[in-house]
Amino acid sequence: MPAAAFLTGFTLSLSLIVAIGAQNAFVLRQGLRREHVGAVVTVCAVLDVALMAAGVFGLGALVHASPRALQAITWAGAAVLVLYGLQALKRALAPAQLLASQSGAGAPRAQVVRQVLAISLLNPHVYLDTVVLVGAVGAGQPAALRPVFLLGAATASTLWFAALGYGARLLTPLFARPAAWRVLDLAVAALMFSIAWQLLVPQFR
Template sequence: MPDLAPFLTGFGLSLGLIVAIGAQNAFVLRQGLRREHVGAVVAFCALADLALIAAGVAGLGAVLGRAPALVTGLSLGGAAFLGWYGLSALRRAWHPARLVAENGGEALTRAGALARVAAFTLLNPHVYLDTVLLVGSVGAAQPVGAHGPFVAGAGMASLVWFAALGFGARLLAPLFARPLAWRVLDLLVGAVMILLAAGLLNHVLTAAA
């Protein structure tokens, strides 16, 4: 039976990072509400995440393969960041916000929609910190043979989230406009991130034993 742990780790980590109020998610929701080039926008977001995550895992994996001591350092740094992110999500749960998408405005061509979502995605510095550095470092620290399942899980999380947001916009928009929904999401994200941080820390301690 295949080991699902790397896949689930990648899925949980990626999902926890992308489920947040931001320009990219708001734009995907807007396109879904307008039913305008939804498939193209969703595909771009999911493929961009997959490419960045794979590049991060492959690049950092090559570096870590030549310098195993960096695995411990990056793993500890990743655990610290995940713990901080999880606690921040739990703190946000006490003061939840709303995700509101503008359903008006001009109609966009497919090229225009892709240009906008590309800007929201690739011009955001956090996407490189999150997907390339953080997810890449956690993925590169996975055991030999687990990099592929980890990347697949992380990519699947992006596809599931953006597809749900885009194609389910008319159902999800009223939900995400309610602070209570984000309170629940932040509680779940916080719990997942803290569990991942604990697992990464346990991996470092086990390897050092």
Template sequence: MDTLLTPISLALSVSLQGLVLSLGLIVAIGAQNAFVLRQGLRREHVGSVVLFCAVADALLLTAGVMGMARALGERPGLANAMALAGAVFLAVYGWRALQRARHASQLRASEGGDGLSRGAALAQAAAFTLLNPHVYLDTVLLVGSIGAQQPAALRGWFVAGASSASVFWFVSLGFGARWLAPWFAKPRAWQVLDGLIGTTMLVLAALLLRHAFTGIFG
């Protein structure tokens, strides 16, 4: 009996380590989280956006554990190029959010969103996920390198635990946002949200530019 319990308890321990590490990194104010929250509040293609973000995180985690962490660590030029591309995207999105903050709008909780098509929502989710160098630094490099240190037989458990953190967070953020719908029925609330999102995006863009220029000229 002990010979069975030991490997199982070890696997669960490794899985829990991946879950806690991934959850600690993902629960933060960022471009991807802000976008998922906004889609959840608008009830606009929430399932598709949540599914995409969770699957993308799982694939990036798997790639990191399987060796991409080392590959990206050896190519600083690629990281700098991603930082520049991400900064441009975040700056444009942040400017648009600040423009929206100038005009009052409100959420009709009984209706679906009419702002983005499913394809456009998924395209923006992909941009927020794949054009953010911090996703690669945290998800691929940090989590991936820690997962790669686990014994080969336990790496799958580590990935499963880390991926379950992404699923839990994005489902909670996207579908839990509807509980805030009555508050966001007030036009002023949307202006505040868009203002915060826009400011966050511009700050992140500035940080990414600093990171890229430091890597190029530092």
């Protein structure tokens, strides 16, 4: 049934994406800063939909069967995560006067877009979640219901990123204090280093 296929795609996508990760941390921070939120949300949602579509319509099996491709993505992704973690650590140790009410200040839009593209596309978990996992379940749907399944998955992804990016401003009173930004950046740095470590450890086994 179309409704069941839509719900399956929606719940699967939501269960995979609602987790503390590098991409979500980046969207949250941009939302708190109110800095290029629309661009960040759009990039994340479009990438998710494109990767899930590729997985549903056949690319998932190809990626899963290419260990070297996944290994290359893993190393590149770990490097990006470490770099972004160091940047967050630098901000935490020498914080500027950052106010959540500020808007339009900070990095240029193009730089922010490049950052979110790197964090998204160089993260192996993104491919495993969207292309492989969502792709495998979607490919198992009857051919006529695959577009409906994909629509459900895409809807969940888009709603989540929009809620995370634009809903972050509800935390504005908390992040009106520089100390709160220090804690956030320390948490982001720890998260980035932790994910990078988790990616690299299996490479040495």
